Amino acid sequence: MDSIISKLEELIKKEMDKMDIILDSIVWIEEKNNNTLRVILDKVNGIDLDTIVEATNIINPILDETDLIDEQYTLEVSSKERGN
Numbered sequence: 001m002d003s004i005i006s007k008l009e010e011l012i013k014k015e016m017d018k019m020d021i022i023l024d025s026i027v028w029i030e031e032k033n034n035n036t037l038r039v040i041l042d043k044v045n046g047i048d049l050d051t052i053v054e055a056t057n058i059i060n061p062i063l064d065e066t067d068l069i070d071e072q073y074t075l076e077v078s079s080k081e082r083g084n
Helices: 002-018 049-066
Strands: 022-031 034-042 074-079
Touching: 002 022, 002 034, 002 049, 034 049, 049 074
Parallel strands: 034 074
Antiparallel strands: 022 034
């Protein structure tokens, strides 16, 4: 999974940089029968909900197009403050 996360970080960071958003981390979480791909973002003066939604709308197609993850999962995009 580490190589998949690294590839996703590269692709997502490139798009987030265009929006002046900092990709803090991407984490794969396995809990019972639920998998979560958590993308944690930040911005210089903080990140608001509208920016999170906009980023999610960019991240979703990247995940769909690359189709790197075989397992079912939930995408969770949050701010650094929320992600910790």
